Amino acid sequence: MPTIPQTMTAIAFDTPGDASVLAPAELPVPQPAQDELLIRVAHAGVNRPDVIQRKGLYPPPPGASPLLGLEVSGEVVAVGEGVPETWIGREVCALTPGGGYAEYCVAPAGHCLPVDGAMPLRQAAAIPETLFTVWYNVFQRGMARDGETLLVHGGTSGIGTMATMLGKAMGLTVVTTCGSDDKCRESERVGADLSINYRETDFVEAVKDFADGEGIELVLDMVSGDYVARNLACLKEGGRHVTIAVLGGPKAEINMAQVMSRRLTLTGSTLRPRSNEFKRLLAEEIEQEAWPLFLDGTLAPVMDESFPLAEAAAAHARMEAGDHMGKIVLDVAKG
Structure with missing residues (x-):
């Protein structure tokens, strides 16, 4: 012993x-x-x-x-x-x-x-911390399926890199946001299909362009605050929004009529x-x-x-x- x-x-x-x-x-x-x-x-x-x-x-x-x-x-x-x-x-x-x-x-x-x-x-x-968090929130609560597109904020963070790698391995298309061109290049090296410099580009418009105007299926959100309404604008009908942190503030103002008419799902968790x-x-x-x-x-x-x-x-x-x-x-x- x-x-x-x-x-x-x-x-x-x-x-x-x-x-x-x-x-x-x-x-x-x-x-x-x-x-x-x-x-x-x-x-x-x-x-x-x-x-x-x-x-x-x-x-x-x-x-x-x-x-x-x-x-x-x-x-x-x-x-x-x-x-x-x-x-x-x-x-x-x-x-x-x-x-x-x-x-x-x-x-x-x-x-x-x-x-x-x-x-x-x-x-x-x-x-462990990022793997458990990403698996639970992207694949269980977020119900990600092969062929769908996932938006992840903080693409070079521990959560961001794990979500990118695991998402790609499971057949997802992955879009990330980062705060610099260098970080965007690193995120794409890790596997992101597109990484958006949010300081220079409106990520909502960039996501819509990437999705040919149709929107995407899933957002993994660590920001909350005023990002929530912008995230929802990225989603197609029936899309899902999963919050795992509130780095931008715990309160968000959203249009619930849009949530109803577009059949959006908002969820989140703390592990x-x-x-x-x-x-x-x-x-x-x-x-x-x-x-x-x-x-x-x-x-x-x-x-x-x-x-x-x-x-x-x-x-x-x-x-x-x-x-x-x-x-x-x-x-x-x-x-």
């Missing part, structure tokens, strides 16, 4: 604030409860919800670790009741309810995906508060339908910079600056 210390280094903050509030702390190693396992963390993904939680605007759900970090990769070193000991020693990546910015992290066994040498652990840590059982079932579907594409190298996450765990503040600053392309990762394991 691996030797497990009593304490570990983790990133914590006493009061909400800017990135500078993040600092290393010495904390007890968590113990896996029933149906959980303990992971010696190699790498941890950095995601926008981490930034929002650090600001005090996104509290963890009841029972979750107060530490930041929604995805990790590493080696299983202990298991709780109900988890076979055959998990010990395996390399996995995991969707976690929190606690990823640390040397050790617990996660429900049912929220883990096997890695076992199939890819670098740095890449594996960059996958973190969902039950462990829901996420387990989601993980099962992902492992069957999408995970083989990552295990065999057909798909790989787009990687931005990596930072040592102690420099989590710098990782957050990079994310907030908006210059990153792909996933930002913390390197946790020493050596």
Whole structure:
């Protein structure tokens, strides 16, 4: 059995604030409860919800670790009741309810995906949060089907690159928006059929031109606010609009008569508060339908910079600056 210390280094903050509030702390190693396992963390993904939680605007759900970090990769070193000991020693990546910015992290066994040498652990840590989010919102709530067109805002973000790659792999046409020509070129390199510089071009008109005036079937929206009405203008009759974040503000003004007459569907979700059982079932579907594409190298996450765990503040600053392309990762394991 691996030797497990009593304490570990983790990133914590006493009061909400800017990135500078993040600092290393010495904390007890968590113990896996029933149906959980303990992971010696190699790498941890950095995601926008981490930034929002650090600001005090996104509290963890009841029972979750107060530490930041929604995805990790590493080696299983202990298991709780109900988890076979055959998990010990395996390399996995995991969707976690929190606690990823640390040397050790617990996660429900049912929220883990096997890695076992199939890819670098740095890449594996960059996958779960975006993969679970995109699969649930594009293919379950958004009901995307082969041959349809998907519009994704933030084309070079972690969500944007995952939605582009996975959408293309599943037979979708993908249109993205980005804030610069360089980002548009990167988005198209990842696989977007068209990427629109929203600072220079009206994306509504560009989408309509691309769709020969007919509109598209699906929008994955991370902006909300005044983007909602513009997104709806991109949709054809019967189109679907899925909101997963409100970076542009939580309120939107829309014409409900148009929603009715054009039979549009508006929906959205937050994944973190969902039950462990829901996420387990989601993980099962992902492992069957999408995970083989990552295990065999057909798909790989787009990687931005990596930072040592102690420099989590710098990782957050990079994310907030908006210059990153792909996933930002913390390197946790020493050596």
